[in-house]
Amino acid sequence: MSVIGIDFGNESCYVAAAKAGGIETLANDYSLRATPSCVAFDGKKRIIGVAAKNQQVTNMKNTVSGFKRLLGRKFNDPHVQRELTSIPYKVEQRPDGGIGVRVNYLDQDQLFSPEQLTAMLFTKLKETSISALQAQVNDCVIACPIYYTNAERKALLDAASIAGLNVLRLMNETTATALSYGFYKQDLPEDKPRNVVFVDCGHSALQVSVCAFTKGKLKMLASTWEQIGGRDFDYVLADHFALEFQEKYKLNAKTNARAYLRLVTEIEKMKKQMSANSTKLPLNIECFMNDVDVHSSMQRSTMEELCAHLFERVDVTLRRCLQESKLSPDEIHSVEIVGGSSRIPSIKALIEQTFGKPVCTTLNQDESVSRGAALQCAIMSPAVRVREFGVTDIQNYAVKVIWEPEGSLTGGEIEVFPAFHAAPFSRMLTLNRKEPFNMTIQYAQPVPYPDSIIGKWLIKDVKPNEKGELQEVKVKVRINHHGIVLISSASLVDKKEVDDSQAADEQQAGDQAQPPTSATGEPMDLSHEEYYENDDGSRDSPTASSPGGQGWAQRVKGWFSSGNDKKKKSNKLIELSMDVKTHGYSQADLTNYIQQETRMIANDAKETERVDARNALEEFVYDMRNKLQGGPLERYVAESDREAICKQLNDLENWLYEDGEVCDRETYQAKLNNLHSQTDPIKERCQNYDNAPHAFDELRKTIDYARAAVNEFRSGSTKYDHLTETEFINISEAADKAEKWLQNALSKFTTTPRTSDSPVKVSEIRHESHSLSACLNSVVNRPKPKPPTPTTKTTEQSHHQNGESNQDKKDDSKTNSSIPEDSTMDVE
Numbered sequence: 001m002s003v004i005g006i007d008f009g010n011e012s013c014y015v016a017a018a019k020a021g022g023i024e025t026l027a028n029d030y031s032l033r034a035t036p037s038c039v040a041f042d043g044k045k046r047i048i049g050v051a052a053k054n055q056q057v058t059n060m061k062n063t064v065s066g067f068k069r070l071l072g073r074k075f076n077d078p079h080v081q082r083e084l085t086s087i088p089y090k091v092e093q094r095p096d097g098g099i100g101v102r103v104n105y106l107d108q109d110q111l112f113s114p115e116q117l118t119a120m121l122f123t124k125l126k127e128t129s130i131s132a133l134q135a136q137v138n139d140c141v142i143a144c145p146i147y148y149t150n151a152e153r154k155a156l157l158d159a160a161s162i163a164g165l166n167v168l169r170l171m172n173e174t175t176a177t178a179l180s181y182g183f184y185k186q187d188l189p190e191d192k193p194r195n196v197v198f199v200d201c202g203h204s205a206l207q208v209s210v211c212a213f214t215k216g217k218l219k220m221l222a223s224t225w226e227q228i229g230g231r232d233f234d235y236v237l238a239d240h241f242a243l244e245f246q247e248k249y250k251l252n253a254k255t256n257a258r259a260y261l262r263l264v265t266e267i268e269k270m271k272k273q274m275s276a277n278s279t280k281l282p283l284n285i286e287c288f289m290n291d292v293d294v295h296s297s298m299q300r301s302t303m304e305e306l307c308a309h310l311f312e313r314v315d316v317t318l319r320r321c322l323q324e325s326k327l328s329p330d331e332i333h334s335v336e337i338v339g340g341s342s343r344i345p346s347i348k349a350l351i352e353q354t355f356g357k358p359v360c361t362t363l364n365q366d367e368s369v370s371r372g373a374a375l376q377c378a379i380m381s382p383a384v385r386v387r388e389f390g391v392t393d394i395q396n397y398a399v400k401v402i403w404e405p406e407g408s409l410t411g412g413e414i415e416v417f418p419a420f421h422a423a424p425f426s427r428m429l430t431l432n433r434k435e436p437f438n439m440t441i442q443y444a445q446p447v448p449y450p451d452s453i454i455g456k457w458l459i460k461d462v463k464p465n466e467k468g469e470l471q472e473v474k475v476k477v478r479i480n481h482h483g484i485v486l487i488s489s490a491s492l493v494d495k496k497e498v499d500d501s502q503a504a505d506e507q508q509a510g511d512q513a514q515p516p517t518s519a520t521g522e523p524m525d526l527s528h529e530e531y532y533e534n535d536d537g538s539r540d541s542p543t544a545s546s547p548g549g550q551g552w553a554q555r556v557k558g559w560f561s562s563g564n565d566k567k568k569k570s571n572k573l574i575e576l577s578m579d580v581k582t583h584g585y586s587q588a589d590l591t592n593y594i595q596q597e598t599r600m601i602a603n604d605a606k607e608t609e610r611v612d613a614r615n616a617l618e619e620f621v622y623d624m625r626n627k628l629q630g631g632p633l634e635r636y637v638a639e640s641d642r643e644a645i646c647k648q649l650n651d652l653e654n655w656l657y658e659d660g661e662v663c664d665r666e667t668y669q670a671k672l673n674n675l676h677s678q679t680d681p682i683k684e685r686c687q688n689y690d691n692a693p694h695a696f697d698e699l700r701k702t703i704d705y706a707r708a709a710v711n712e713f714r715s716g717s718t719k720y721d722h723l724t725e726t727e728f729i730n731i732s733e734a735a736d737k738a739e740k741w742l743q744n745a746l747s748k749f750t751t752t753p754r755t756s757d758s759p760v761k762v763s764e765i766r767h768e769s770h771s772l773s774a775c776l777n778s779v780v781n782r783p784k785p786k787p788p789t790p791t792t793k794t795t796e797q798s799h800h801q802n803g804e805s806n807q808d809k810k811d812d813s814k815t816n817s818s819i820p821e822d823s824t825m826d827v828e
């Protein structure tokens with residue numbers, strides 16, 4: 001099982017994996033590390049990633065990109081409406097108000113949500129990982145922008161589960177970058193934190209974060225962001241050139257989506273060149289519109305003038321982050337830049353001005369987010385062993401909880417988490433209620449999402465106590481490790497007076513604390529306790545800012561312990577069920593989308609098999625024709641047969657480009673099998689004729705070895721003095737028999753025409769060789785019997801014997817004519 005980190009970019013995605021040797025960015029099916037966030041459709045299949053981007057200009061209406069900024073949103077959202085102005089594919093409103101992207105897939109009009117499109121991209125990234133790692137992949141950490149609100153985070157999680165990914169954490173992109181910086185730094189301070197700014201300027205957004213590092217830990221302090229990325233510079237330049245071409249060539253690029261896309265593509269290339277070059281650069285597009293070629297040029301200074309308003313917004317965002325962090329530039333240790341657009345010289349200059357120091361490019365500008373996410377996944381997953389590194393993230397926006405009035409009880413609200421509150425984090429709120437009630441969690445400040453409500457929870461099963469009085473309800477509000485705010489649990493404190501022994505039995509101690517009262521003395525109040533809750537659910541000590549200033553453990557005791565000697569108050573926490581209305585798909589919708597994705601994956605696999613079968617047939621046709629006409633098989637087939645097969649091959653070639661262009665896999669396979677049945681015998685014949693001479697040579701050598709051994713025995717060599725005459729007579733006879741077989745076979749072999757099957761098979765020749773060498777080796781390899789051990793041995797005898805046996809060994813090495821078993825085997 002491998003663990004991966006995914007950087008889901010607006011323009012492209014990166015996947016990194018934690019492996020034994022460290023973190024590795026994975027290459028896709030095009031051997032590229034960047035996979036375009038692009039999904040396309042045609043009559044047969046989905047096309048995802050590099051292949052989708054490559055065919056975008058010719059299949060614009062069915063090629064979808066830029067959906068990172070549509071995730072979790074409704075069609076009428078002003079943000080979506082703004083995005084739609086630069087989107088060349090068809091987007092419409094779904095009956096539930098959501099976004100539907102209409103494409104032609106499998107020759108049908110189909111509607112997909114941004115969540116589904118993201119899931120398709122994740123499916124591709126998952127496949128890339130599985131094939132790169134040669135292992136199953138489920139656990140992952142996905143990076144998401146710091147500005148993502150609850151709805152977008154939920155949508156991203158839904159997309160991941162449609163793709164069958166188990167997300168251990170949604171991690172803010174700059175936090176992932178910070179982790180990939182801090183994890184490898186050996187010199188982080190023990191006490192006074194090192195503050196580092198991370199600026200990520202990508203395709204659609206700018207994100208700036210300040211992070212405090214101490215040894216083995218990072219803590220995010222503040223973040224700002226702005227919807228400015230590389231694409232905004234491209235659009236400004238595209239508008240400029242569109243105007244110029246209108247005047248110069250009377251061509252309106254804005255009326256032709258294809259021309260506009262080509263213009264933006266060329267501009268992006270020029271923009272990248274401008275980052276490294278301040279001289280005038282050409283812009284040439286052939287057959288731009290109406291068969292007219294267009295030419296122009298621009299230099300960096302002009303681009304900077306045209307984009308001045310964008311740089312201004314970048315500047316404001318950078319300064320705001322410094323301000324939010326409450327640090328002075330002197331307290332900033334360094335500024336690390338990542339993201340493609342941070343290569344723009346003016347952006348670098350603005351960063352240097354704001355923070356008063358040169359920018360650092362310690363990290364890989366394109367891959368740091370995915371690498372940080374992979375590190376986090378390795379830290380969290382039990383499948384990988386890695387050093388711990390503490391990550392305390394932040395929740396970007398202030399959040400409040402609102403509860404409704406009930407009878408004589410007033411409603412109210414509390415800001416549970418101010419902006420930049422540490423995450424993950426839980427906070428316990430206590431209310432006195434006697435009926436089910438509603439609580440709403442809502443952003444307490446403007447957020448980049450039209451609806452500030454995070455969710456509504458109906459806390460059920462609340463009832464008065466036996467005396468008809470209010471009961472305490474404890475509600476846990478949590479920012480989880482995905483940055484999602486929710487009510488994670490609600491429980492009723494069931495208070496009973498019991499005698500001592502009963503209390504002990506129940507293992508629940510009584511609570512001395514009086515029900516909290518509000519400042520106004522209302523019968524209902526809200527008290528709150530706070531504590532960190534780690535990902536595994538275990539609790540740390542609360543922060544110094546905790547109300548009451550007591551440790552968590554002490555306060556827990558305060559709630560639940562003691563009483564007088566005889567009577568104790570027993571408090572039992574009864575879990576309450578809740579109805580939740582929040583963002584994200586219902587389980588039923590999710591199941592439906594998962595099934596749909598599974599079907600599409602199966603269809604893609606089937607289509608790949610079909611195309612592979614067609615390619616295999618096509619390849620066979622070309623290859624076989626080359627081999628039969630002027631190639632190695634030509635002389636092994638009769639002319640009339642060859643012509644008949646070649647005609648079939650030519651007919652098949654034509655068929656493949658006409659009626660056979662689109663057939664099912666089985667049809668191609670059947671035709672290929674038919675060809676094999678005709679041509680495999682020719683190939684076998686060819687192989688036999690080609691390999692037989694070598695096999696004959698080997699048999700010849702074996703016969704020679706056998707005869708040499710017989711001669712050596714007959715010459716009285718001491719080497720064989722432990723063997724018998726009969727044994728060597730047998731070897732001699734076997735060699736004569738093999739010789740006779742060889743002569744006979746050679747004469748048949750040389751006189752047979754090559755267009756007929758050989759009368760002697762290579763396997764038969766080898767069999768003869770093996771039989772003879774087995775007969776020989778069974779005799780000559782038999783060791784000499786050990787000389788009997790003399791009871792007493794003189795020094796002289798001993799010397800003599802040793803001398804003799806040493807000499808024997810030397811002779812052995814010179815004259816040994818036995819054939820090692822495997823030397824005859826390895827004849828090919």
Ligand code: ATP
Pocket residue numbers: 008009010011012013068201202203204205229230231268271272273275338339340341342343344366
């Ligand atoms: P986002 O983070 O906004 O979701 P992303 O992660 O896909 O998007 P990146 O891959 O970081 O974005 O950056 C892509 C952008 O960077 C593109 O707009 C590209 O044109 C721009 N870019 C890449 N290299 C350069 C360069 N040398 N000079 C200027 N811009 C560049």
Ligand code: MG
Pocket residue numbers: 008009010173202203339369
């Ligand atoms: Mg990015």
